[in-house]
Amino acid sequence: MIKNICVVGAGTMGNGIALAAAQQQFNVILFDINEKVLDHAKTTILHNLDFLVTKQKISAEDKTNIEQRIVYTSTIEDCKAQLIIEAIVEKLEAKENIFTRLAGINDAQTILASNTSSLSITEIQKRIDHPERVAGMHFFNPANIMKLVEVVKGKFTSDATANTLIDVCKAMQKIPVLCNDAPGFIVNRVARPYYLEALHLVEKNIAGIENIDAAMESLGFKMGPFKLMDLIGLDINLAVSQSLYDAFDKAERFKPSTIQQNKVAGGELGRKTGSGFYSYK
Ligand SMILES: NC(=O)c1ccc[n+]([C@@H]2O[C@H](COP(=O)([O-])OP(=O)(O)OC[C@H]3O[C@@H](n4cnc5c(N)ncnc54)[C@H](O)[C@@H]3O)[C@@H](O)[C@H]2O)c1
Secondary structure, rough: OOOEEEEEEEHHHHHHHHHHHHHHHEEEEEOOOOOHHHHHHHHHHHHHHHHHHHOOOOOOHHHHHHHOOEEEEHHHHHHHEEEEEOOOOHEEEEEEEEHHHHHOOOOOOOOEEEOOOOOHHHHHHOOOOOOHHHEEEEEEEOOOOOOOOEEEEEOOHHHHHHHHHHHHHHHHHOOOEEEEEEOOOOOHHOHHHHHHHHHHHHHHOOOOOOHHHHHHHOOOOOOOOOHHHHOHHHHHHHHHHHHHHHOOOOOHOOOOHHHHHHHHHHHOEEEOOOOOOOEOO
């Protein structure tokens, strides 16, 4: 049974995954190359725990215990665990490199799971020793709250690995859904028109972003497409559109929007940079 988890990358997703795991008794190592991100992750986790205490969802003692189960580090040699959940930049080469290094530090039984939104698990696992222990574990944002996790089987992922990840998700009080490797997996594939059609409406001057968000929220969606893209990160959301566009032979329905491309080029990535479609300053 898995008890020790290392989360690699402490950004938007990494700190939420670390908290979700520590809340359910897992010992967690949270690693990032950037000390500032680690500090920010610690502050965010403490803030979320304080909120849970205020809402009487956990006691002050629970808070202390959860805090103590998380170790923060910027030293890769500390990343030894039974399960590694990678949540670094959405770049194939970076993910291959980090998994290769982590495979060298850990033993052959350590499961290497990627939280990628859009990259192929089969591509990632190809160059890693013992590819049968590599899989996708796709959490949703905010990862400490959202229940769904897509457990993704690449071409070489073993049933044992997938089953272990399903058990870990359940122990984390998540709802795992198994899926074979395919562009966008389930949710990002089905939900793509939600973002792209909204962007087309703005491009064609049919409606403004506030009105589109208000319309979709009034209909029952928790967040309008523009608020949701700001939460996800415009760079991440664009990477998913681009990967579906490439995977489907440049099909017009997955064509990335120039509005979003321009925002990403200008460093307006959403909440994490203080501005995206809305301002958060
Ligand atoms: N943002 C979302 O809503 C969302 C949802 C599901 C999945 N994902 C996926 O999760 C992953 C992370 O996304 P994010 O939004 O948290 O990104 P982010 O930009 O907020 O955080 C990425 C972190 O990785 C760190 N990093 C980069 N290279 C590293 C390395 N070699 N070793 C250790 N740390 C490194 C960076 O310092 C940064 O803190 C991506 O693969 C993304 O597709 C994102």
